[in-house]
Amino acid sequence: MKSNEKKLTLGLVTLYLAFVFFGGLIMGRGSFVFADDNADKLGELNRQIEEYERQIKDLKSKANTLSNQIAQFNAQIKLTELKINQTQEQITLLGGRIDQLRLSLADLQNAFQMRAVETYRLSRTNEIALLFLSLTDLRQAMAKYHYLIKIQEADRNLLTRLQTAQETYTNQKTELEDLNQVLGVQKETLDNNKTAKNYLLAQTKNNEKQYQALLAQAKAEFEAIQAIIAGGGEETEVGHVNQGDRIAEVIQGTSCNSSGSHLHFMVVEGRDTRNPFGYLKPIDFSNCSGFGECSGGDPFNPTGGWDWPLSAPVKFSQGYGSTWAVANTWVGRIYSFHNGIDINNESNRAVAAVRSGKLFRGSYSGYQGCKLRYVRVDHDENNLETYYLHINY
Numbered sequence: 001m002k003s004n005e006k007k008l009t010l011g012l013v014t015l016y017l018a019f020v021f022f023g024g025l026i027m028g029r030g031s032f033v034f035a036d037d038n039a040d041k042l043g044e045l046n047r048q049i050e051e052y053e054r055q056i057k058d059l060k061s062k063a064n065t066l067s068n069q070i071a072q073f074n075a076q077i078k079l080t081e082l083k084i085n086q087t088q089e090q091i092t093l094l095g096g097r098i099d100q101l102r103l104s105l106a107d108l109q110n111a112f113q114m115r116a117v118e119t120y121r122l123s124r125t126n127e128i129a130l131l132f133l134s135l136t137d138l139r140q141a142m143a144k145y146h147y148l149i150k151i152q153e154a155d156r157n158l159l160t161r162l163q164t165a166q167e168t169y170t171n172q173k174t175e176l177e178d179l180n181q182v183l184g185v186q187k188e189t190l191d192n193n194k195t196a197k198n199y200l201l202a203q204t205k206n207n208e209k210q211y212q213a214l215l216a217q218a219k220a221e222f223e224a225i226q227a228i229i230a231g232g233g234e235e236t237e238v239g240h241v242n243q244g245d246r247i248a249e250v251i252q253g254t255s256c257n258s259s260g261s262h263l264h265f266m267v268v269e270g271r272d273t274r275n276p277f278g279y280l281k282p283i284d285f286s287n288c289s290g291f292g293e294c295s296g297g298d299p300f301n302p303t304g305g306w307d308w309p310l311s312a313p314v315k316f317s318q319g320y321g322s323t324w325a326v327a328n329t330w331v332g333r334i335y336s337f338h339n340g341i342d343i344n345n346e347s348n349r350a351v352a353a354v355r356s357g358k359l360f361r362g363s364y365s366g367y368q369g370c371k372l373r374y375v376r377v378d379h380d381e382n383n384l385e386t387y388y389l390h391i392n393y
Helices: 002-030 039-060 066-123 128-132 135-204 208-229 324-328
Strands: 234-241 246-250 263-269 272-274 285-287 314-318 341-344 350-352 357-365 371-379 384-389
Touching (some): 039 066, 066 135, 066 208, 135 208, 208 263, 208 357, 208 371, 208 384, 246 371
Parallel strands (some): 285 314
Antiparallel strands (some): 246 350, 263 272, 263 341, 263 384, 357 371, 371 384
């Protein structure tokens, strides 16, 4: 019996020391200090990203030419490719860490289960039987009790590490999901960059003169619209109009301040523009605010109750605010915020008042003598005005 007790005690000592060593190993892994084999590669990618960001900034400060704009697209495409590579490296690195963390969790769980079993065995010692033990046996029993207390303390520490590891594992899995979403957005941005470059080349036919003409049109329109909102247009009061009355028609074709047929519609309060989609009601439409002949770029989301200035279906070519065109075409070199919406109806050019009010006809001659005609309705029931540009009276 004494030999067996001695063996058991020795076994418990060995088990305890093993747990202490193993727990320390797990703690080392639980702190998730991983050798980062990709550190050098990520460092080089960061260096290249910073270089291309400086290059793009430098290009933007230079003369606004077609070759400069193409160079910007090329640099932006390369920058986006580098960011994609950077994100992919981060995903690979994080995936490796998650795999190691999963193993650490398994080790922690196994260690905790083993300790639980041994603690239970030790706790089965009959306290009454201690009264009949010899002095040697009593010392061995006390040693067992001592080790039991130590193991229970280690169990509490191990449980804390296990909970921390589980939380870290959950957080890193969430981070990995976020990185995959970022990667998807970056790949979409790369496609947009390449398409925008090809779109510019198609619109300009890779001709500097044509590019400058497009810039001049955008500049003339922007200058005129800003001046009109500020009260700089020459206006004539026409009289009162009712909601739905015909007040103008859309000019067909290009002009000195327009690259194609469209109505630029604005809602103005004081000198500040408002998003027309907050006032116009839903309508049949085609979203042609993106690349090519007709692809979506800006959201089309009317939520108001006003009738539209054009009959359905409307062709939507640019939205309000920081639009796709601002981000992807030459107009972004002229303005950063579109203060109205651009729409058209190719089969019906009639423009109607969206609300009743006082009608004014006006025009503004600005950049290189380019004249922009418009009508304005000062609403009856509120302090809003609506503007209708690129029209004939």
